[in-house]
Amino acid sequence: MGLTSGLARLARRAPVPVFPVVGAGGRRAATVLPTLDGIEVVTTPRAAVVLLVVGRVTRALLAPVLALHDQLPGPRAAVQWRVDGGGDGDGDDLAGVLPGLVAAPPGDGEQLRRLMGELVSGARTSSPPALPPVEPAAWRGVGPYGQGGTGMTGGVPYGRPMPGWADDRDGLKLDQLKLRLGPAFPPFPPGLVLDLEVQGDVLQTAAVGDNPFVSWPGDPPVTVTDSVEFAAARTEAVAVADLELARARHHLVWLAGALRHHGLAARGERVLRLASGLTIGDAAAVQALARSVVRSRSLAWATDGVGVMSGDGLPAGPVARAAGDVRDARVADDAYRDLGFEPVTDAGGDARARLRQRVTEVVQALELAERCGDRRREPGGAVEGPRGTLAAGEGESTPSAALLERLPDLLAGQEWGDAVTTVVSLDLDLEEAALGAGAPVGT
Amino acid sequence: MSWSAPLPALALVGAVLTAGAGALAMLDHLVGARTAGRPVRLLAALGQPVARSALLLLTRRATTPRTDAAAWALAPAVLVGMAAAAVAAVPWDRGVAVADVDDGIVLVGAAFAVVMVGVYLHGWAANSPLPLHGGYRFVALALSYEMPLALVLIAAALPAESLSIGAIVESQAGTWNVVRQPLGLPLYLVAGAGLAFWGPLNVPDAGDLGGGTAAEVSGPARLAWAGAQGAVLTAVAVVGAGVFLGGWHGPLLPGAAWTALKALALLALLAGARHRLARVRLERFVVLAWTVLIPLALVDVFVSGALAL
Numbered sequence: 161m162g163l164t165s166g167l168a169r170l171a172r173r174a175p176v177p178v179f180p181v182v183g184a185g186g187r188r189a190a191t192v193l194p195t196l197d198g199i200e201v202v203t204t205p206r207a208a209v210v211l212l213v214v215g216r217v218t219r220a221l222l223a224p225v226l227a228l229h230d231q232l233p234g235p236r237a238a239v240q241w242r243v244d245g246g247g248d249g250d251g252d253d254l255a256g257v258l259p260g261l262v263a264a265p266p267g268d269g270e271q272l273r274r275l276m277g278e279l280v281s282g283a284r285t286s287s288p289p290a291l292p293p294v295e296p297a298a299w300r301g302v303g304p305y306g307q308g309g310t311g312m313t314g315g316v317p318y319g320r321p322m323p324g325w326a327d328d329r330d331g332l333k334l335d336q337l338k339l340r341l342g343p344a345f346p347p348f349p350p351g352l353v354l355d356l357e358v359q360g361d362v363l364q365t366a367a368v369g370d371n372p373f374v375s376w377p378g379d380p381p382v383t384v385t386d387s388v389e390f391a392a393a394r395t396e397a398v399a400v401a402d403l404e405l406a407r408a409r410h411h412l413v414w415l416a417g418a419l420r421h422h423g424l425a426a427r428g429e430r431v432l433r434l435a436s437g438l439t440i441g442d443a444a445a446v447q448a449l450a451r452s453v454v455r456s457r458s459l460a461w462a463t464d465g466v467g468v469m470s471g472d473g474l475p476a477g478p479v480a481r482a483a484g485d486v487r488d489a490r491v492a493d494d495a496y497r498d499l500g501f502e503p504v505t506d507a508g509g510d511a512r513a514r515l516r517q518r519v520t521e522v523v524q525a526l527e528l529a530e531r532c533g534d535r536r537r538e539p540g541g542a543v544e545g546p547r548g549t550l551a552a553g554e555g556e557s558t559p560s561a562a563l564l565e566r567l568p569d570l571l572a573g574q575e576w577g578d579a580v581t582t583v584v585s586l587d588l589d590l591e592e593a594a595l596g597a598g599a600p601v602g603t
Numbered sequence: 604m605s606w607s608a609p610l611p612a613l614a615l616v617g618a619v620l621t622a623g624a625g626a627l628a629m630l631d632h633l634v635g636a637r638t639a640g641r642p643v644r645l646l647a648a649l650g651q652p653v654a655r656s657a658l659l660l661l662t663r664r665a666t667t668p669r670t671d672a673a674a675w676a677l678a679p680a681v682l683v684g685m686a687a688a689a690v691a692a693v694p695w696d697r698g699v700a701v702a703d704v705d706d707g708i709v710l711v712g713a714a715f716a717v718v719m720v721g722v723y724l725h726g727w728a729a730n731s732p733l734p735l736h737g738g739y740r741f742v743a744l745a746l747s748y749e750m751p752l753a754l755v756l757i758a759a760a761l762p763a764e765s766l767s768i769g770a771i772v773e774s775q776a777g778t779w780n781v782v783r784q785p786l787g788l789p790l791y792l793v794a795g796a797g798l799a800f801w802g803p804l805n806v807p808d809a810g811d812l813g814g815g816t817a818a819e820v821s822g823p824a825r826l827a828w829a830g831a832q833g834a835v836l837t838a839v840a841v842v843g844a845g846v847f848l849g850g851w852h853g854p855l856l857p858g859a860a861w862t863a864l865k866a867l868a869l870l871a872l873l874a875g876a877r878h879r880l881a882r883v884r885l886e887r888f889v890v891l892a893w894t895v896l897i898p899l900a901l902v903d904v905f906v907s908g909a910l911a912l
Contacts, residue, residue, distance in 0.1 A: 170657035173650055204814040206665055206821040233665035233821035280661050339732045347811055423882035429639035458803060458881040577884055580811040
């Protein structure tokens with residue numbers, strides 16, 4: 161007893177290990193998490209004490225969230241940051257399935273620390289398992305070894321695919337493993353599900369799974385909640401300076417995630433701090449950051465030649481501009497006409513070019529924000545969002561949807577690490593991709 | 604009482620590895636806070652490793668179906684055991700060593716080679732795809748850092764005309780190896796980071812595998828694994844201090860203090876590298892190792908050998 165309470169007193173001073181799952185509408189609220197005092201974002205639920213659900217859990221996210229919850233070793237707590245105020249129609253079924261779920265306003269780090277203190281001291285009981293302790297699928301006693309395949313391979317005992325057997329790229333036969341990543345795989349954008357066939361370190365095939373943000377009949381409609389300023393600019397007048405600051409902030413948040421993926425979480429945290437309080441006066445800090453990122457040899461080495469996309473058929477936006485395509489809706493935009501705006505482009509179309517492109521666009525956005533004064537952009541016409549051109553009308557294909565379609569071909573044949581770098585470099589938003597998509601098959 | 608009597612020897616090596624792992628965690632916390640733009644608080648940094656360890660001790664140990672339980676428990680023990688063997692062979696002061704055996708440098712090389720088995724076991728035992736993938740990644744990387752590691756250690760033994768680490772330190776009374784073999788220490792540190800899967804060379808436990816071999820580990824087992832990694836890095840730093848930085852040689856302070864300070868300096872360098880350098884791509888690093896690092900290590904051996912003749 162003495163030992164446990166002594167350990168509990170010490171443990172309270174440790175940062176709270178949090179595994180975040182971002183649901184509908186939660187993407188922006190989740191960005192502050194790594195900068196909160198005494199919070200540590202971890203890469204696996206096994207290392208977490210708090211499962212933090214940010215936003216609404218859609219129907220397709222419910223089962224993965226429950227499975228993740230049960231993977232936290234305990235003592236554990238589940239917390240939901242409600243971004244829509246939690247009123248009727250904005251809620252979800254999570255509280256009904258997780259009895260100990262704590263609802264909280266977004267950004268409350270103090271409460272997460274208090275929860276962990278209560279958990280380790282025993283004042284609060286650990287959240288009970290959400291799923292029954294049974295195998296998700298039966299063992300199938302088929303085949304010579306009973307696993308349902310042939311020989312010693314194949315089959316899906318207990319619902320888990322055994323390695324198969326397939327040709328590799330050198331004409332040999334090697335084990336092939338099927339696995340699913342997502343919808344809360346930390347380096348990926350929230351909601352992205354990939355079904356992979358892997359041989360060693362090589363992705364043989366990659367298929368994009370169902371988008372969990374596509375609404376089913378009776379569900380709240382999908383809305384873009386990440387780059388809201390740009391979606392709003394289609395229907396209302398906004399200050400150009402606000403748009404450009406939002407663009408700079410968006411790319412900095414992306415950069416923080418990319419740095420984290422490349423093993424530089426602390427630098428990413430610094431970038432997030434810069435992004436959260438970004439003003440026109442930060443131009444010097446932003447330029448210094450851009451220089452250090454562009455000049456970093458190790459980042460160049462990690463991204464050079466990875467995920468090359470040529471300009472043909474790419475949606476207009478930073479990904480296409482990184483491949484030398486000059487299309488940018490701001491060129492034809494009245495609000496930008498006499499600002500001397502010229503799109504910046506890069507060459508190569510690889511992950512390194514996309515990294516350079518976005519930091520260059522951050523610097524450019526701050527310059528524009530400084531020069532444009534209090535000029536306003538009138539509604540109408542296409543808006544250049546941070547992920548690409550948002551068409552004037554609703555229901556048209558979005559940049560994220562167009563890039564998502566190209567993902568399987570792009571990832572096939574890549575090494576695992578390069579494939580993850582490629583996904584990160586595209587800055588996908590699954591909510592944006594869900595706009596205009598029909599209801600999932602089978603509804 | 605001799606340092607090489609079993610109980611004092613175990614206590615001393617255990618204390619060195621624990622202190623090294625703790626110091627590394629503090630240095631890492633300090634460098635991380637500075638890099639992230641958080642307030643740098645020295646006292647908080649001192650308490651961090653203890654607080655984190657306490658939390659992990661209070662966390663349950665989760666398990667996956669049909670694990671290889673014995674291998675899972677053995678993996679961190681393999682790393683700590685090999686780190687202990689390497690640290691034991693390094694004398695702290697003239698004649699003060701747990702086991703300054705005649706072929707100490709061979710023992711160190713052998714102990715470092717076995718680390719690969721521990722990391723692979725850690726990935727294998729969890730019976731889960733991402734940890735297994737991490738284990739295989741480490742095996743794919745291993746030869747690329749082990750070759751330069753072995754070569755620079757051999758080169759350091761040439762001027763001493765002995766394989767004993769005590770003799771290697773003694774031979775640096777005039778000029779340290781870091782000066783007369785300028786290729787040695789940089790190559791050794793790259794290889795050491797690979798060996799301890801640290802920072803830019805953390806390929807097996809990388810975030811792009813959701814934590815790799817440690818993706819399924821929780822609670823006390825997670826603490827054991829973090830401690831094992833710290834122990835391996837400590838061994839890398841202590842061996843590096845003796846073999847390249849002149850060990851106990853230095854003015855004013857007692858010899859053991861110099862060895863400890865030099866090892867701490869190497870740990871600080873490794874902690875800094877983790878927050879400055881992006882993770883390498885596996886294939887690119889293997890190509891670099893075979894086309895640049897290994898040839899440079901061979902040059903190091905040939906030049907050191909020619910000078911020693």
